[in-house]
Amino acid sequence: MSEQALRVIVTGAGRGIGHEIVRAFVRQGAFVSLSDIDGAAAEQAADQINAELSEDRVRAYEVDVADVEAVDQMMDDFSGHVGPITTVIANAGVTVYKPFLETDVDLFDRIVGINVRGTYFTAQAGAKRMVENQVPGRIVLLSSVTGQRAFRDFSLYSTTKAAVAMMAQAMALELGEFGINVNAISPGAILTERTRREEPEYGPSWAEVIPKGRVGHVEDIANTALWLASDASSHVTGQNIAVDGGWLTYGRIP
Numbered sequence: 245m246s247e248q249a250l251r252v253i254v255t256g257a258g259r260g261i262g263h264e265i266v267r268a269f270v271r272q273g274a275f276v277s278l279s280d281i282d283g284a285a286a287e288q289a290a291d292q293i294n295a296e297l298s299e300d301r302v303r304a305y306e307v308d309v310a311d312v313e314a315v316d317q318m319m320d321d322f323s324g325h326v327g328p329i330t331t332v333i334a335n336a337g338v339t340v341y342k343p344f345l346e347t348d349v350d351l352f353d354r355i356v357g358i359n360v361r362g363t364y365f366t367a368q369a370g371a372k373r374m375v376e377n378q379v380p381g382r383i384v385l386l387s388s389v390t391g392q393r394a395f396r397d398f399s400l401y402s403t404t405k406a407a408v409a410m411m412a413q414a415m416a417l418e419l420g421e422f423g424i425n426v427n428a429i430s431p432g433a434i435l436t437e438r439t440r441r442e443e444p445e446y447g448p449s450w451a452e453v454i455p456k457g458r459v460g461h462v463e464d465i466a467n468t469a470l471w472l473a474s475d476a477s478s479h480v481t482g483q484n485i486a487v488d489g490g491w492l493t494y495g496r497i498p
């Protein structure tokens with residue numbers, strides 16, 4: 245293993261944005277822990293990426309990020325095999341559509357458990373290891389433009405994503421002295437298997453309201469994650485970077 249190789253944790257990476265983030269890091273020569281609550285999806289995604297490279301750089305793990313102990317065990321196992329963790333991409337998150345008046349406590353606790361507690365403690369588990377190993381690492385959290393604008397039926401999801409954006413600021417403040425940068429990415433509308441399944445016209449309908457004239461692609465987010473993990477962004481920390489084709493920049497007028 246090269247001394248320079250990144251050793252990267254990506255959660256919720258069996259499909260969608262996380263999957264593409266793993267592929268992007270592996271193409272740069274990184275070793276990656278690809279975890280997902282769906283163990284079969286994690287195995288399949290890791291096998292596919294390793295086969296593309298004809299090299300075993302991705303290790304698959306079945307991990308629910310709401311289970312803090314399982315996240316810890318995954319990080320210990322991964323670093324036991326490839327060395328100290330340099331980079332954490334806390335990507336796992338669940339999108340939920342529910343009217344505010346119908347959101348109950350069980351749903352609230354489940355989604356907060358994944359999107360807020362899962363993201364917070366995944367970042368903390370990575371940060372503790374970086375501090376212990378004196379690795380000036382990088383932590384990237386997945387927020388959302390919905391954490392900055394209100395959408396119908398998104399009161400719960402938006403609340404969790406606003407919390408994730410604040411985590412980047414709060415963690416950056418306390419981890420700066422260790423050389424660790426923490427930033428959030430706020431994807432806009434991104435075309436994935438899930439969003440296409442939920443809305444067959446997802447791409448064209450979003451293209452109409454996005455200043456860049458197209459929906460976002462998983463590569464747009466993966467490229468931003470790569471930049472935030474690279475020396476090119478070494479003085480960028482505590483930020484929440486919208487990758488949305490300019491959608492957040494304007495407000496509708498009557």
Ligand SMILES: NC(=O)c1ccc[n+]([C@@H]2O[C@H](COP(=O)([O-])OP(=O)(O)OC[C@H]3O[C@@H](n4cnc5c(N)ncnc54)[C@H](O)[C@@H]3O)[C@@H](O)[C@H]2O)c1
Pocket residue numbers: 255256257258259260261262279280281282285307308309310335336337338339358362386387388389430431432433434435436437438439
């Ligand atoms: N796709 C978008 O348009 C969009 C926009 C804004 C933000 N995001 C955020 O980006 C991240 C990835 O989104 P996506 O669209 O690729 O999602 P996705 O639903 O396509 O994939 C998410 C993956 O996470 C896994 N997962 C679900 N619960 C988990 C848990 N408890 N522990 C571990 N893994 C779990 C799923 O099995 C799935 O493989 C999420 O945090 C999401 O909120 C996505």
